[in-house]
Amino acid sequence: MSPKSPKGTANSGNVINLKTGLAEMLKGGVIMDVVTADQAKIAEDAGAVAVMALERVPSDIRAAGGVARMSPPELVEEIMASVSIPVMAKCRIGHFAEAQILEAIGVDYIDESEVLTPADEDYHIDKQQFKVPFVCGATCLAEGLRRIGEGAALIRTKGEPGTGNIVEAVRHMREINQDLKRVLTLDDAELMTEAKDLGAPFELLKIVRDEGGLPVPNFAAGGIATPADAALCMQLGAQTVFVGSGIFKSDNPANFAKAIVKSVAHFDDPKMVLEASKGLGEAMSGIEIAEIQDNMRMAKRGW
Amino acid sequence: MTKKKLNIGVLALQGCVDRHRPHIEAAGASFCAVKTPEEFESVDALILPGGESTTMLKLIDTFDLEESLKKVFAAKPVWGICAGSILMAETAYVSSRTNVRDLMQQREISPPCGRRDDSEEVQKSFGLLPITIERNGYGRQRESHNAVVDGFEVSFIRAPLVKAVNDNVEILASHDGTPVWLRSGRYMVTTFHPELTLSYPSPMHRAFIDLVRASA
Numbered sequence: 001m002s003p004k005s006p007k008g009t010a011n012s013g014n015v016i017n018l019k020t021g022l023a024e025m026l027k028g029g030v031i032m033d034v035v036t037a038d039q040a041k042i043a044e045d046a047g048a049v050a051v052m053a054l055e056r057v058p059s060d061i062r063a064a065g066g067v068a069r070m071s072p073p074e075l076v077e078e079i080m081a082s083v084s085i086p087v088m089a090k091c092r093i094g095h096f097a098e099a100q101i102l103e104a105i106g107v108d109y110i111d112e113s114e115v116l117t118p119a120d121e122d123y124h125i126d127k128q129q130f131k132v133p134f135v136c137g138a139t140c141l142a143e144g145l146r147r148i149g150e151g152a153a154l155i156r157t158k159g160e161p162g163t164g165n166i167v168e169a170v171r172h173m174r175e176i177n178q179d180l181k182r183v184l185t186l187d188d189a190e191l192m193t194e195a196k197d198l199g200a201p202f203e204l205l206k207i208v209r210d211e212g213g214l215p216v217p218n219f220a221a222g223g224i225a226t227p228a229d230a231a232l233c234m235q236l237g238a239q240t241v242f243v244g245s246g247i248f249k250s251d252n253p254a255n256f257a258k259a260i261v262k263s264v265a266h267f268d269d270p271k272m273v274l275e276a277s278k279g280l281g282e283a284m285s286g287i288e289i290a291e292i293q294d295n296m297r298m299a300k301r302g303w
Numbered sequence: 304m305t306k307k308k309l310n311i312g313v314l315a316l317q318g319c320v321d322r323h324r325p326h327i328e329a330a331g332a333s334f335c336a337v338k339t340p341e342e343f344e345s346v347d348a349l350i351l352p353g354g355e356s357t358t359m360l361k362l363i364d365t366f367d368l369e370e371s372l373k374k375v376f377a378a379k380p381v382w383g384i385c386a387g388s389i390l391m392a393e394t395a396y397v398s399s400r401t402n403v404r405d406l407m408q409q410r411e412i413s414p415p416c417g418r419r420d421d422s423e424e425v426q427k428s429f430g431l432l433p434i435t436i437e438r439n440g441y442g443r444q445r446e447s448h449n450a451v452v453d454g455f456e457v458s459f460i461r462a463p464l465v466k467a468v469n470d471n472v473e474i475l476a477s478h479d480g481t482p483v484w485l486r487s488g489r490y491m492v493t494t495f496h497p498e499l500t501l502s503y504p505s506p507m508h509r510a511f512i513d514l515v516r517a518s519a
Contacts, residue, residue, distance in 0.1 A: 018447045021460045021499050025353045025385070028317040047361035049317060049354070084397050084438060085355055086461065108444035108461070131445060258365070265316050265338065265362050 019133030019153030022086065022108065023217040026050055026240050030230070030261050031219070033057050033244040035075075037082035039253070046257030050086040050108070052242065053079040058115050058162030059245035059284065062296065068116040070098040076105055088135070093302050094120025096129075103132045109154070111135045112147075114301035115161045115244075124302065127151030137221070139172045139299055141179030142198035145208070146303075148216055149201045155214065157238070158299040159222020162245050164286035166223045166232065168299055173220060173236040183209050222299070225250070225283045227263030227276040234267035251281030309515055312337040312346030312375075316362040318354020318386060322498040329503035330512045340371040348380040348515040351387025353460070353496055356395075356438065359386060360427055376431055380489040380518055382511045383431075388492035389463050392436040395428040396466070431490045433469030434482075440464020450495070452476050452483055455506060457495040459483075465494060475510070489518045 029049030034040040040051045055071040056064065070091050080087045086108035091098035093112055098119075102110050112125055114137055127134040128151035137158035138144035144155040157176075159169025179198070186194055186209060195202040207215050220238035224230055225246040233241050243260055250256040259276045266272030294300070311327045313320050315336035324334040337343055351359075363369055375381065383391035426438070439461050441448075447460045453476045465482045468474065475491075476484035483494045484507065491514060497505035504512075 015449060017500055018444075018449065018458055018460060021458050021496060022444055022447065024319040024322060024499065025355065025460060027319060027354070028315070029355065029358055044357060045361075047358045047365070049358050085357060086444065103445070106443050106445050133444065261358070261361070262365060265366075 014131045016151075016153060020216050022133060023135075023154040023219075026086070026219075027217060028264060029240045030257075030264050031088065031240065031242045032247055032257060033242070034079060034248070037078045039248055040079045040083045040087075042254050043247070043257055044083040044085050046254060047261040048085060048257065049240065050088055051079065051083060052088045052090065052111065052244075053107070054090065057245040057248060058298075059164075059249055060162070061115060062162040068092075070095070070102065070116070073101060073105055076102070076107060080106070090116055091125075092116040093118040094123050094125060096125045099125055099130060099132075099134075103130055107132060109133050109135055112152075113137065114158055114298045118301050124150050135219070137299070137302065138176070140175040140198075141183065141208070141214075142200035143303070144176065144214065144218070145198075145200040145204040148214075149204055152216065154217050154219065156219040156221040156242060157233075158302075159220065159224070160287075160289055160292070161222045161298055162287075163223050163289065163292070164225040164246060164249075164284045165289055166225070166229045167289060169220050169222045169224065169233060170236065172299075173233060173238060176214075176218065177237055180208065180213065184212060223286075224260075225286065227259045227273055227280075230260050230263045231267040231273045234264055240264070245284055249284035251283075255280055256283070308333050309347045309512065309519070310335050310345060311348050311350065311512065311515070312342065313350045313352055314338070314359070314387075316366075316368075317358045318352045319384075319496070319498065320352055323350060323352065323508070326498055326501075326504045326508035327512070330508050332512050332515075338366070338368075340368065343368075343371040343375050346375070346379070347519065348382070348511070349375050350511070351381065351383040351390050353385035353387065353498075356386040356389040356426070359390065372429070376429060380491070380511070380515045381431060382491045382493070382507075384493050384498070385460065385462055385496060388494050389426075389436055389438055390428055391431040391490060391492055392428045392463075393430040393433050393469075394435040395426050395463075396435070396437040397424040397426050432472060432485065432487050432492060434465055434472060434485065434492070435467040436494075437464045437466050440466070449500070450478050452478050452495060453506065455497070456500055457497055458499050459495045462494045486514070489514060 032043040088109040090113040133153040135154040136147035136152040157172035220233035221242035262276040309332040327334040497507040
């Protein structure tokens with residue numbers, strides 16, 4: 001389907017329920033960043049529900065500096081050919097031409113991601129124009145609703161990527177939970193003022209209030225490095241976790257991958273999370289957020 | 304005297320679990336997410352939900368659940384949806400209709416998980432229904448679509464494709480010449496997702512719960 005095609009009908013497949021539907025199928029799982037076909041196979045073999053095909057994991061993007069762009073198409077294709085699970089790939093914020101390329105390749109989900117260098121400081125991609133679903137980061141409810149308004153079918157936290165530090169993802173989960181609690185108590189008159197104050201679309205805020213939650217699934221991403229980190233995010237309300245550098249920058253990627261999958265499946269059972277946490281070796285080394293220069297804080301990219 | 308409420312379990316290792324609750328409750332039964340051997344024993348029937356079949360197989364193995372599952376399979380009604388229908392098939396081919404094979408040859412990529420050829424690799428399944436199914440047989444997410452089945456608009460999401468059906472399997476609905484809703488004895492499969500688009504309870508949930516009542 002051409003991204004230029006008008007709003008879809010049931011038959012074209014460009015409908016939101018198919019986009020959120022795939023996210024529903026990924027619930028209770030782990031989505032792993034991979035940079036080679038071999039890593040993708042390790043991830044699939046460990047029980048990943050999907051992989052994110054990347055040229056570099058976030059911690060290496062951070063170390064390399066410069067402009068981080070969409071991965072080379074050949075790499076994404078190679079990873080798609082290597083595994084049977086869904087394959088996601090990232091494009092830069094606002095870079096709809098990169099997104100068009102990823103859709104032409106046939107990836108299963110596009111992450112319009114702050115991990116890459118933003119291409120547009122004012123506008124995110126008009127995601128309604130695409131048949132392939134999008135996931136976008138959100139630090140709070142309003143940001144999530146703005147992305148959903150643009151057509152995102154899945155929201156994730158914008159935890160500081162490549163740091164192995166969970167604190168920012170936790171902040172975003174807490175923020176979204178607190179915003180939700182407040183919105184659920186508002187009447188229609190209060191809702192309009194809330195929409196104005198938050199900068200969130202009124203109609204979507206009304207759906208949240210009426211349905212009692214977000215209209216799309218909500219996953220956690222950024223800084224997850226251990227089975228306990230994953231269990232923490234799940235207990236805070238995330239429905240699946242993305243793990244970036246945490247797996248392939250650890251001592252034993254295959255073990256870490258399996259352990260995080262186990263932990264997510266039984267996130268609410270401390271004995272099982274304990275089991276998953278044993279015998280793993282060293283997790284990736286972490287970075288204290290305060291040590292990161294402000295212009296390298298990726299969560300601040302996008303609005 | 305009211306009859307005891309049926310307890311419908313949904314395998315909750317991974318996938319689309321909670322969306323079944325309102326359908327099951329609207330059909331007058333109780334919903335129960337199951338992932339431990341004790342929980343398996345408490346249910347009257349089991350739904351294997353949509354999700355990733357490779358992940359579910361891995362977790363069944365990791366948590367040693369195969370024996371518990373087989374006990375349920377041997378005695379109780381089971382409904383597999385999408386990934387669940389792959390687990391229930393006699394033969395499950397791994398494939399996604401991309402240019403995978405050409406690409407692998409061109410780039411000399413070794414096939415995943417010991418597979419020799421993208422059309423021939425078979426993944427583990429429990430063989431409850433004598434059908435042959437191809438994973439992602441319609442294609443990738445780009446090929447996901449809504450379609451009208453039996454008068455109801457439902458979603459096919461990276462859905463499996465039923466390629467062959469044994470004589471003793473009843474075809475309850477087809478779409479584009481392919482069976483998409485099938486039954487054999489106390490086993491039922493749908494390759495689409497009635498839980499996502501239909502009002503509560505969906506006709507497929509109702510049919511399954513009728514099946515459970517009939518075999519109780």
